[in-house]
Amino acid sequence: xxxxxxxxxxxxxxxxxxxxxxxxxxxxxxxxxxxxxxxxxxxxxxxxxxxxxxxxxxxxxxxxxxxxxxxxxxxxxxxxxxxxxxxxxxxxxxxxxxxxxxxxxxxxxxxxxxxxxxxxxxxxxxxxxxxxxxxxxxxxxxxxxxxxxxxxxxxxxxxxxxxxxxxxxxxxxxxxxxxxxxxxx
Numbered sequence: 001x002x003x004x005x006x007x008x009x010x011x012x013x014x015x016x017x018x019x020x021x022x023x024x025x026x027x028x029x030x031x032x033x034x035x036x037x038x039x040x041x042x043x044x045x046x047x048x049x050x051x052x053x054x055x056x057x058x059x060x061x062x063x064x065x066x067x068x069x070x071x072x073x074x075x076x077x078x079x080x081x082x083x084x085x086x087x088x089x090x091x092x093x094x095x096x097x098x099x100x101x102x103x104x105x106x107x108x109x110x111x112x113x114x115x116x117x118x119x120x121x122x123x124x125x126x127x128x129x130x131x132x133x134x135x136x137x138x139x140x141x142x143x144x145x146x147x148x149x150x151x152x153x154x155x156x157x158x159x160x161x162x163x164x165x166x167x168x169x170x171x172x173x174x175x176x177x178x179x180x181x182x183x184x185x
Contacts, residue, residue, distance in 0.1 A: 041088075060107055068112070080157070
C-alpha cells in the first residue's frame with residue numbers, strides 16, 4: 001500500500017466533506033429551527049460513529065481497505081438524499097448513516113496508515129498525510145464558499161456526493177488491482 005495513494009484518496013474524501021460541512025450546518029439549523037435540534041442531530045452522528053467503531057474494531061484487520069470503499073459510498077448516498085430531506089426525522093436517520101460512515105473512514109485510514117508505515121519512521125509519513133488532508137479540507141471550505149455563491153446548496157451536496165463516489169471508485173480500483181497483483185493507482 002502506498003502512502004501517496006492513501007493521501008490522494010483520503011484528500012478527496014476530506015475535500016468532499018470539507019466542502020459541504022459549513023453549509024450543511026446551516027442546512028441543519030434551518031431545518032431544525034433550534035440549537036437543541038442541531039445538538040441532537042450532531043449527537044446522533046457522534047454516538048452512531050462511536051457504536052460503529054465498537055462493532056468494527058474486532059473486524060478491522062479483516063476489512064481494511066473495504067471500509068474506505070463503503071464509507072464514501074454511504075456518504076455519497078447521504079449527500080444525494082440531503083437535498084430531498086423535508087423532515088427532522090430524516091435528518092436524524094441520515095446522521096446515523098453518516099456517523100457510521102465517518103467511523104469506517106477514520107478507522108480504515110488509520111489502519112492503512114499504520115500498515116503502510118514502519119515503526120520508528122512513521123512520523124514523516126503521518127505528518128505528510130496530515131498536511132495534505134488538512135490542506136484539502138481548507139481548500140474545500142474556500143471552494144464551497146465560491147460554489148455556493150454561484151449555485152445552490154443542493155448543487156453543493158451533489159458535487160460532494162460525486163467526490164465521495166470518486167474516492168470510493170479509486171479505492172475499489174486500487175484494491176481490485178492489488179488482488180490481481182498489479183496495483184492500479
